[in-house]
Amino acid sequence: AQSVTQLDSQVPVFEEAPVELRCNYSSSVSVYLFWYVQYPNQGLQLLLKYLSGSTLVKGINGFEAEFNKSQTSFHLRKPSVHISDTAEYFCAVTPPGSARQLTFGSGTQLTVLP
Amino acid sequence: SQTIHQWPATLVQPVGSPLSLECTVEGTSNPNLYWYRQAAGRGLQLLFYSVGIGQISSEVPQNLSASRPQDRQFILSSKKLLLSDSGFYLCAWSVEGQRAYGYTFGSGTRLTVV
Numbered sequence: 723a724q725s726v727t728q729l730d731s732q733v734p735v736f737e738e739a740p741v742e743l744r745c746n747y748s749s750s751v752s753v754y755l756f757w758y759v760q761y762p763n764q765g766l767q768l769l770l771k772y773l774s775g776s777t778l779v780k781g782i783n784g785f786e787a788e789f790n791k792s793q794t795s796f797h798l799r800k801p802s803v804h805i806s807d808t809a810e811y812f813c814a815v816t817p818p819g820s821a822r823q824l825t826f827g828s829g830t831q832l833t834v835l836p
Numbered sequence: 837s838q839t840i841h842q843w844p845a846t847l848v849q850p851v852g853s854p855l856s857l858e859c860t861v862e863g864t865s866n867p868n869l870y871w872y873r874q875a876a877g878r879g880l881q882l883l884f885y886s887v888g889i890g891q892i893s894s895e896v897p898q899n900l901s902a903s904r905p906q907d908r909q910f911i912l913s914s915k916k917l918l919l920s921d922s923g924f925y926l927c928a929w930s931v932e933g934q935r936a937y938g939y940t941f942g943s944g945t946r947l948t949v950v
Contacts, residue, residue, distance in 0.1 A: 763946060764943055765926055765928075765941035765944050766926070766928075766939075767941070768938055768940075771938060812879070812880065814939075816938070824930070826880045827879065828879035
């Protein structure tokens with residue numbers, strides 16, 4: 723079985739500052755990794771995903787994430803955040819085989835302060 | 837294109853009343869379908885998933901039930917709501933064998949049991 727740990731439940735940051743949201747996973751086999759964003763009272767939207775190849779993945783809204791196999795991490799970063807980035811962010815992993823079992827982390831609330 | 841519809845967007849129901857939330861998917865066949873719940877300040881909890889018509893798997897024993905009467909329709913129900921059923925309910929779909937695409941989420945239903 724796989725698991726996902728998001729180390730920070732809340733991350734406050736000032737506007738235009740850089741941010742890193744941390745995600746670690748546990749799996750004995752290769753996995754696909756995802757980051758989703760959820761704005762208040764909305765569903766989850768895919769930000770980016772790592773499938774294979776280059777370990778640095780770029781997504782929407784200026785976000786990027788780096789896959790580190792040795793550290794089993796998939797941290798999300800943005801060099802300069804905006805007020806509109808305030809949202810909850812979820813890391814997720816899916817094991818080999820079907821798309822049936824996407825395992826989510828507990829989420830990180832990013833709050834961008836003016 | 838593939839879309840997912842979830843309704844209603846908000847719902848206020850008294851304790852002991854029945855519940856029916858509906859989710860429909862367009863643009864794909866035989867999707868895997870999921871119901872998640874988010875309680876206030878908590879992560880995503882998988883409630884039910886379905887891999888085909890009439891096939892329902894329950895992840896958490898509770899006051900709720902799910903049904904899949906048609907290939908692209910997924911319904912979440914309760915005969916008698918409890919206060920603890922309040923939360924944000926999300927429907928999602930994925931395609932078997934296409935785990936690279938992750939899940940696509942609906943816009944959610946905010947349920948308040950009073």
